[in-house]
Amino acid sequence: MSFTVAIVGRPNVGKSTLFNRLAGRRLALVDDQPGLTRDRREAETEIGTCEVTLVDTAGLEPGDTGLTARMREQTEAAIAQADLVLFLIDARAGVIASDEIFAELVRSSGKPVVLAANKCEGRAAEAGLYEAFALGLGEPLPISAEHGLGIGDVSVAIEDACLAKGEGQESGQGAEADAEADEGPHALRIAIVGRPNVGKSTLVNALLGEERMITGPEAGITRDAIASEIDWDGRPLRVFDTAGLRKKARVEGKAEELSVGDTLKAIRFAEVVVLLLDAETPFEKQDLQIAALIAQEGRALVIAVNKWDLVREREKRLNELREACERLLPQVRGVALVTVSAKSGKGIDKLMKAVLAADEVWNRRMPTHALNQWLAAALEAHPPPARSGRRIKLRYMTQANARPPTFVVFCSLPKALPDSYSRYLVNGLRESFDLPGVPIRLNLRKGKNPYAKDS
Known part of the structure; x- marks a missing residue:
């Protein structure tokens, strides 16, 4: 079972940047504008020997009504469901009143907490780092989510908490179960x-x-x-x-x-x-x-x-x-x-x-012989127009791919075939082979029927 880590803190302290860094890929939107994240975003990843579900949350702000209150409810729900709370502050700004209010919220949840002081890449952050001790959440980990500094220490703290709960697995264990799960x-x-x-x-x-x-x-x-x-x-x-x-x-x-x-x-x-x-x-x-x-x-x-x-x-x-x-x-x-x-x-x-x-x-695929029987009937019912006195011959058809259904028609003069005739073929394919509501790709290629005998 996955170990859940909720990343919480006030707006614009770098929660989404840390979420992306720990997940190993850019998933959450990141910008200097505070309050960009509103809904909870989750990502599955591995940290050490642990399967971890990371939860990025909205910035905690004081407020009892409107959108702010609904965002806070989502963050509180994430804390309630988490196995570990990763509480983030901005070391350059230091500890402010909002940090203290929400540190109390995290403490009252009774969940294990890792405190991280972000944006510690310069000497200007030293004072804020020391102030973080006053939150009563343990020793703060100095990190820079944007530059990747201290992320290893955060990963170790998460893995230690996971193993303490008994959620980790020895290297190589669980691989068989994972393989079976992948077969579904x-x-x-x-x-x-x-x-x-x-x-x-x-x-x-x-x-x-x-x-x-x-x-x-x-x-x-x-x-x-x-x-x-x-x-x-x-x-x-x-x-x-x-x-x-x-x-x-x-x-x-x-x-x-x-x-x-x-x-x-x-x-x-x-x-x-x-x-x-x-x-x-x-x-x-x-x-x-x-x-x-x-x-x-x-x-x-x-x-x-x-x-x-x-x-x-x-x-x-x-x-x-x-x-x-x-x-x-x-x-x-x-x-x-x-x-x-x-x-x-x-x-x-x-x-x-x-x-x-x-x-x-x-995802549907049609047999080639059925497609060519249909093509012959479509050509007989409505032959393609001639171009400069030359007949346009459609010799052979096959389905090249699904997702969406994609067909290839081998044609003597593919560039000369009018768009209106291509639409006639697409509409016929949709009706005859029951392909409602999906885009149909029709590609024209110049070439010979691969099943025709050489003369």
């Missing part, structure tokens, strides 16, 4: 994306069955793309809650630029992307641009219309949405459109069935 089905990667304030975090909380993500009426609460592991009817899933995507011209500040970059990374990493729309304002220009981006990246797509509990004349409205979907998103014709209420949890089962079905289509 991989976690299906699902990204929840959409415009700000359409209910993405609320939907993820509904899937998890707990208030894991911070939610509220404010737009743009989520900044990091946060991954959560769940099991759905025996299928492991890895669900990414992402920041809302606004029009490029409306993106303000470096924090939002970083959030957008993290969301785009989540889309590229995902296998299925759920595009969440607001039932009151669906299919706005930004929604269509996000859908086009998902198709361009080759991901399977499911469209979910949230806040359906607020809609009147639902049957009429649903028919209008389906017509608009077919008309506005021809590149993913047949995409599943599911109505949900993330707040009440209604429609979640249908949504997950649509997600699993989209993944099956995205």
Whole structure:
């Protein structure tokens, strides 16, 4: 079982930088702006002989209402679930009132604590390092997360705490169990994306069955793309809650630029992307641009219309949405459109069935002989146009790849084949081989049928 370490402290002391350093890869967003991290982010890593789950948390700030209070609740939940609390202060700023308040919070939790004084790369930090003793959390470890100084001491402290709890394993032990675990089905990667304030975090909380993500009426609460592991009817899933995507011209500040970059990374990493729309304002220009981006990246797509509990004349409205979907998103014709209420949890089962079905289509492969029988029929029904009096011959077809379905057609004049005819072939493939809602790649190559006999 993994040993959980929660990294806590006030804003802008370097928690996310230390999280990335210990995880060995850049996962959390990092910037000089305080308060960039809001939701909890987790990462699995190995420290010495220990399997460790690192938890990056929001900066602790005084406050009993609004977003600050909800961020503090998430940090307190992380402390409650942790096996070890890694309390971080800024040595250059010294110990301030907020540090003392939250040190008391950590002490009252009764959890083992490692105190680290960050930004100790210069002599200016010496006074703050000595002040840290007054927090009553033991001897502070001088570190610089940005420059990698003292990280070994932090790792040793984490490993010692892990071994003290009996969670470590001798070198070589557990390898067989790990190998057996790896043989199970991989976690299906699902990204929840959409415009700000359409209910993405609320939907993820509904899937998890707990208030894991911070939610509220404010737009743009989520900044990091946060991954959560769940099991759905025996299928492991890895669900990414992402920041809302606004029009490029409306993106303000470096924090939002970083959030957008993290969301785009989540889309590229995902296998299925759920595009969440607001039932009151669906299919706005930004929604269509996000859908086009998902198709361009080759991901399977499911469209979910949230806040359906607020809609009147639902049957009429649903028919209008389906017509608009077919008309506005021809590149993913047949995409599943599911109505949900993330707040009440209604429609979640249908949504997950649509997600699993989209993944099956995205991974589907067709036999070559069936493709070539279909190609012959398509050519007979509608031959390609001639170019400068020369016939364009489509000789042979095969599926080169799945994820998404990708086909190669060997053609006598590939550059001369009109785009309209390529669309005719793609639409025919989608209809004949039941490939709804996924982008289809069709590549034209000049070459001979490899199965044709030499004359």
